[in-house]
Amino acid sequence: MIRIYLKMKEQYIKTEMEYTFNFWMMLISGVVTRLVAMAVPFVIYKSLPDIGGWKEDEIYLIMALLSISDGACSVFFEGIWKIPEMVFHGELDNVLSRPVSPLFQILSYGLGLQGLAVLAFGIVMLLVSIVRLGRFRPATLVLCAFFVICGIAICMSVYLIGNSLAFWFDTGGRTTLPYAIVKIGDYAKYPSSIYPLFMRLILLFLIPFSFIGEIPVRILRGENALPYGGGLVVISIVFVVVSRVFFYRGIRKYESMGM
Numbered sequence: 001m002i003r004i005y006l007k008m009k010e011q012y013i014k015t016e017m018e019y020t021f022n023f024w025m026m027l028i029s030g031v032v033t034r035l036v037a038m039a040v041p042f043v044i045y046k047s048l049p050d051i052g053g054w055k056e057d058e059i060y061l062i063m064a065l066l067s068i069s070d071g072a073c074s075v076f077f078e079g080i081w082k083i084p085e086m087v088f089h090g091e092l093d094n095v096l097s098r099p100v101s102p103l104f105q106i107l108s109y110g111l112g113l114q115g116l117a118v119l120a121f122g123i124v125m126l127l128v129s130i131v132r133l134g135r136f137r138p139a140t141l142v143l144c145a146f147f148v149i150c151g152i153a154i155c156m157s158v159y160l161i162g163n164s165l166a167f168w169f170d171t172g173g174r175t176t177l178p179y180a181i182v183k184i185g186d187y188a189k190y191p192s193s194i195y196p197l198f199m200r201l202i203l204l205f206l207i208p209f210s211f212i213g214e215i216p217v218r219i220l221r222g223e224n225a226l227p228y229g230g231g232l233v234v235i236s237i238v239f240v241v242v243s244r245v246f247f248y249r250g251i252r253k254y255e256s257m258g259m
Contacts, residue, residue, distance in 0.1 A: 004100075004108070005104070005107075005108045008108045008109075027113060027114070027116060027117040028117070029114060029117075030071075030113070030114035030115070030116070030117030030118045030121070031117045031118075031121050033114070033118070034063075034067055034118060034121045034122070034125075037063065037189065038060065038063065038125075041056060041059045041060070041063075041190075042056075045059075051190065051191070051194060052191050052193050052194045054190075054191050055133070057129045057132045057133050058129075058133065058217055058221070059189070059190065059191075060125060060128075060129045061125075061126065061129040061130065061133070061213075061217050061220075062188075062189060062190070062191075062213035062214055062217050063125065063189050063213065064122050064123075064125035064126035064129055064213075065122070065126065065144075065147060065148065065151055065212055065213040065216055065217070066122075066151075066188060066189060066209065066212055066213045067118050067119070067121060067122030067125065068119060068122035068123060068126065068148050068151065068152075069122075069148065069151035069152050069154070069155040069212050070115070070118055070122075070155060071114075071115045071116070071117070071118030071119030071120070071121070071122055072115070072119055072148075072152045072155075073115070073152060073155045073156050073159060074112030074114060074115020074116075074118065074119075075111060075112055075115040075116055075119055076107070076152075077107045077156050077159070077160075078109070078110035078111055078112040078115065079105070079106045079107055079108060079109025079110045080106060080107065080156070080159045080160050080163050081110075081159070081163060081178070082106070082109055082110060083106060083163040083164060083166055084163060084166035084178075086106075087166045087167060087254065088166070090256050092251075092254060092256075093256055096251070096254075102247075102248075102251060103244065103247055103248070106247075107156075126144060130144070130220075133220075135220060140220065143216075143219070143220065144216075147212075147216035147219075147232070150211070150212075150216075150232050150233065150235075150236040151211075151212035151213070151216070153236040153237075153239070153240050154208055154209070154211055154212055154235060154236055154239055155209075155212060156240075156243070157236075157239035157240050157242065157243035158181060158185070158207055158208070158209070158239065158243075159178060159181075159182075160243040160244075160246070160247055161239075161242065161243045161246050161247075162177055162178035162181040162182075163178045164243075164246050164247045164250040165177050165178070165250075166250075167249075167250030167251070167253045167254055168250070168253060181207055184202065184203075184207050185203075185207050185209040187199065187203060187209075188203050188209035188210050188212065188213055188214065189213070191214055192204060192210045192214055205235075208235050208239065211231070211232050211235045211236070215228050215231065215232055216232070219232075
């Protein structure tokens, strides 16, 4: 299965690289988008010493972890965003007729070019941030690898749940619900402690993007490492299981061409 997955991704890369200009423009746009996002805390920290007790580089570290998870999902699981279109146009018929797991096929479909740049940018920003914070140690790198794995699992699960809503609600193959979820997740670029209680609950338990960036950084800061670490593992596992159940429940609702 892994070999099939890698072979499919290889073919998508070859296809995308046939259009050289588009390939490089998508990569550049991915980097520019993240640089613009970094500009906001950069400007704020020129006037303020900290935000809710958080240093500038800690905010960048949160953003780096979010970028890595988002970029990795775009590179490895871009097919998730094709679900609404496939449902509406009946293309899911082809997926269901093959003797391979439908979810596996969806996850291996497509390749987000911007994700390559976002992933690389996030890795560089993470390394720079932990160096500037004086935490560049083997143990920190191992922890960051663990955080990234959990973050990708959470990110993939939230995107899968959001796009699987197309089995119940769809408008021409372009449901806005997944994008609304992503926009809400953007608030996780900053510590949840600066938001009202209802927003904190959303970012921790409903759309748990705070577990991708903020919670790992809190662990690196030495704040309740064991409870936060346990919570990160639990949230990751729960959302992976829930997203898989949600997707297959959606398939039962699927009515083929034209819904």
